[in-house]
Amino acid sequence: MLLEERFRELLEAAPDAIMQVDAEGRIILLNRVTEDMFGYTRDELLGQPVEVLIPQELHARHAQHRTHYRHHPMTRTMGSGLALEGIRKDGSRFPVEISLSPSSSAEGFRVTAIIRDTTERRMAEERLRRVQEEYTQRLAETNAELEMTNRELERANRLKSEFLASMSHELRTPLHTIIGFSELLGEELEGPLNEKQMRFVQHIHKDALHLLELINDVLDISKIEADRLELRPEAFDFTALVAESLASIRSLAEAKAHKLETSLDVPTAVEADRLRIKQVLVNLLSNAIKFTPEGGRIRVEAGVQELFVVVSVSDTGVGIPPEEHESIFDKFHQVGATTKGVREGTGLGLAITKRLVEQHGGSIRVQSKPKEGSTFLFTLPISSADRKTEGA
Amino acid sequence: MKKVLVADDKDTGRELVRTVLEKSGHQVFEASDGEAAVVEARRIHPDLIILDIHMPGLDGFGVIERLRREAAFSHTPIIALTASAMMGDRERAMAAGFTGYITKPIRLGALRAEVERLLA
Numbered sequence: 001m002l003l004e005e006r007f008r009e010l011l012e013a014a015p016d017a018i019m020q021v022d023a024e025g026r027i028i029l030l031n032r033v034t035e036d037m038f039g040y041t042r043d044e045l046l047g048q049p050v051e052v053l054i055p056q057e058l059h060a061r062h063a064q065h066r067t068h069y070r071h072h073p074m075t076r077t078m079g080s081g082l083a084l085e086g087i088r089k090d091g092s093r094f095p096v097e098i099s100l101s102p103s104s105s106a107e108g109f110r111v112t113a114i115i116r117d118t119t120e121r122r123m124a125e126e127r128l129r130r131v132q133e134e135y136t137q138r139l140a141e142t143n144a145e146l147e148m149t150n151r152e153l154e155r156a157n158r159l160k161s162e163f164l165a166s167m168s169h170e171l172r173t174p175l176h177t178i179i180g181f182s183e184l185l186g187e188e189l190e191g192p193l194n195e196k197q198m199r200f201v202q203h204i205h206k207d208a209l210h211l212l213e214l215i216n217d218v219l220d221i222s223k224i225e226a227d228r229l230e231l232r233p234e235a236f237d238f239t240a241l242v243a244e245s246l247a248s249i250r251s252l253a254e255a256k257a258h259k260l261e262t263s264l265d266v267p268t269a270v271e272a273d274r275l276r277i278k279q280v281l282v283n284l285l286s287n288a289i290k291f292t293p294e295g296g297r298i299r300v301e302a303g304v305q306e307l308f309v310v311v312s313v314s315d316t317g318v319g320i321p322p323e324e325h326e327s328i329f330d331k332f333h334q335v336g337a338t339t340k341g342v343r344e345g346t347g348l349g350l351a352i353t354k355r356l357v358e359q360h361g362g363s364i365r366v367q368s369k370p371k372e373g374s375t376f377l378f379t380l381p382i383s384s385a386d387r388k389t390e391g392a
Numbered sequence: 393m394k395k396v397l398v399a400d401d402k403d404t405g406r407e408l409v410r411t412v413l414e415k416s417g418h419q420v421f422e423a424s425d426g427e428a429a430v431v432e433a434r435r436i437h438p439d440l441i442i443l444d445i446h447m448p449g450l451d452g453f454g455v456i457e458r459l460r461r462e463a464a465f466s467h468t469p470i471i472a473l474t475a476s477a478m479m480g481d482r483e484r485a486m487a488a489g490f491t492g493y494i495t496k497p498i499r500l501g502a503l504r505a506e507v508e509r510l511l512a
Contacts, residue, residue, distance in 0.1 A: 165476060169446060172475035176496035177404040183500050184408070189415050212497060 017115040021050045023108050025066050037117055039089035050113075055087045070109060073102030086115065094119050164222050171215050178208045217348040221331065224355045231273040231359060238266040238309060241274060242300055245281035252289050253298065261299040266309055271383045276356050283349045284313040284376050291374070292317030307382055308362065314375035320368040328366065329354040353378075394511050395436055397421045399429035399455065400444040400473065405496075409442060409473075412500055413507065426450025430458050437464060440510055442494075445474040445485065453488050460489045469510035473498070 011018055011031045017038070020029035027045050035042055038053050045052070050066075051059045077099050086096040095118045103110050182205035184190070186198065193201060223229040246260055253260055270277075281300075288298045296316040303310055320328060331351040357364045361381045368374035396418045400406045403424070410420040421436050423429035426447050433441060441459075445452035452472060459465040471492035472485040482493050492506045 169475045172496050173402065173405075176475060176498060177402070177408055179497040180408040180412075180500065181404075184411060187500070190411075208497075 014114075017117075019045075019050075019113050019115070021066075021111045021113060023070060023110070025049050025051065025063070028110070034115070037088075037115065038086065044089075053086055055085055055093060058085070069100070069102070069111065073104075073109070073111075075099075075101045086117070095122050160222075164219060168215070168219050172212070175208055175212050175215070179205060179212065182208060217352060220352050221348050221355075224352065224359075229355075229359065231276060233271050233273055235269040235271045236274045238270045238302060239264045241278055242281060242302065245278050245285060246300070248282055249285045249289060252286065256289060256292070257295045258289060258292060259297045261297060263299070263301045265303045268304065268382055270309055270380065272360050272380055273356075277360075277380065280353050280356050280378065281311075281313070283353045284378075287349065287376075288313055288315035288317060288374070291315065296373075304382070305379075308379040309382060310377065310379050312375050312377045314373060316373040319370040319372050320366060320374055321370050322368075325366050325368065329364070394418045394439040395421065396507070397423060397429065397433055397436065397438040397441045399423040399426065399432075399442070399447065399452075401425055401447045402444075405444065405473075408498075409503070412503055416504060416507070418507075418511075426452070426455045429455050433459055433465065433468075434462075438468065440507065441468060441470045442473055442507075443470055443490075445472050445481075446476065452485075456489050471506060471510065 011029075012033075014031060014033065017034035018029075018031045019027055019034050022028050027048050027050055030042060030045055034040075034045070038045070040052075051062055054062050084096050084098060085093050087093050097116045097118050099114045101112050103112065182201050185193065185201045186205060188198075220229070242262060242264055246262070250260065285298065285300070292298065292315045298316075299312075299314050301312045301314075329350050331348060354364050357378045357380065362379040364376065364378040366374055366376050396413050398406050398409045398413070398420055399422075400409070401424055406422045406424070410422065413420050421432055421438065423432045427450050429441070429443065430450070443452040443455055450458075452474075456470055459468070459470070469491045470489070471494055472490040473494050473496060474481060474485070475496040485493050492510055494503060494506055
């Protein structure tokens with residue numbers, strides 16, 4: 001095959017428009033793609049100034065560029081040049097990218113131009129840009145919606161808190177007089193009661209106090225659920241707190257002839273919310289008393305393991321079947337068969353206890369077998385600030 | 393016989409506290425809202441005031457703010473009585489100038505002890 005034919009094949013196989021221009025800017029060579037791209041036939045273009053392929057308003061500037069290039073020839077690769085516009089025979093325009101390479105031969109100075117129609121790429125770029133814009137826009141909208149939702153949630157949470165505060169107040173106000181007047185009647189300062197009257201008055205008083213406990217429990221769990229329960233950590237003597245907790249349940253224990261035992265070895269001060277830890281202890285102790293038949297033994301042990309105080313409250317009571325060892329800490333769970341004959345609570349006590357322990361950064365679990373008693377074990381960091389991050 | 397002013401918007405609440413205090417040998421005066429409490433306090437100069445925090449109109453905080461500005465009441469013991477059990481309420485009451493704090497429902501023993509402590 002002749003060299004020229006092979007060169008021609010190469011030229012025609014190229015995906016871009018390729019042309020050569022002489023020193024005066026006249027087209028002296030072009031391939032098929034050039035014809036297709038610009039809509040001219042080869043004969044229409046050969047010998048024409050290259051400006052015929054360039055929009056009118058750019059002619060003057062292009063001629064200048066050409067002259068400049070003539071004196072400072074250099075290879076300009078695809079993509080490194082300016083984005084230009086081409087014009088077809090029918091006057092329609094399209095974006096192009098051009099690479100140039102100069103050559104000098106016996107026939108004089110020539111420039112080979114390779115022209116790529118970048119319409120597709122521009123459109124792709126444009127689509128991409130639009131998708132990006134749309135995405136950014138949608139992201140901004142979603143963010144705004146989220147912010148709004150957050151504000152609404154905050155507001156709902158605040159309303160819930162306010163509701164809790166006012167409910168608490170409204171429920172306690174009538175209980176105040178029920179508890180107060182029944183206690184007053186029971187004191188017989190207004191005159192003696194007969195045996196039956198005294199018993200009735202004591203029923204009213206006892207159940208009103210129970211109702212108060214239930215209200216406090218419901219309020220506590222609501223506060224915990226609304227993330228409104230704030231711990232107030234302070235350093236205190238753990239042994240003294242156990243003694244105080246035992247004192248508050250001693251009469252209940254004595255009423256059922258339970259023996260109370262302690263084995264405490266907590267030499268360091270503990271930093272926690274004292275009242276809440278007392279609530280935990282009293283709750284576990286009252287449960288132990290409640291679920292242990294008369295004449296039982298209730299034992300509190302506490303020691304230090306590394307950075308934790310480890311506390312156990314054990315009883316010789318009815319015990320808890322293994323399948324309920326997890327669920328007893330759920331809200332409103334009440335141990336099935338074992339609650340028989342036991343005054344009902346809210347089923348919130350252990351749920352509250354668990355949350356309080358966990359909010360301190362500790363954990364709680366139970367070891368128990370039916371009829372063999374139960375041991376509740378909980379840990380408490382010796383220094384436990386509120387583990388939840390502020391403003392969560 | 394000491395003079396005690398009890399301000400509570402609930403008549404049952406006032407009667408409860410009145411009964412307990414009269415049994416302890418005190419003379420009890422009542423006010424059913426904040427404005428009346430201020431007027432009554434100026435009239436009788438009580439040895440002790442028990443103020444319900446939560447009253448319509450002028451509440452317990454409003455009453456104590458007014459009374460504490462007057463020389464006659466700058467040192468009068470004033471107990472806050474409240475059915476609210478929110479954290480921080482006690483601190484807020486003490487900061488406002490209350491000298492005692494009792495939550496509703498009251499236990500009679502606690503009320504008597506607080507009253508005697510402040511009248512001693």
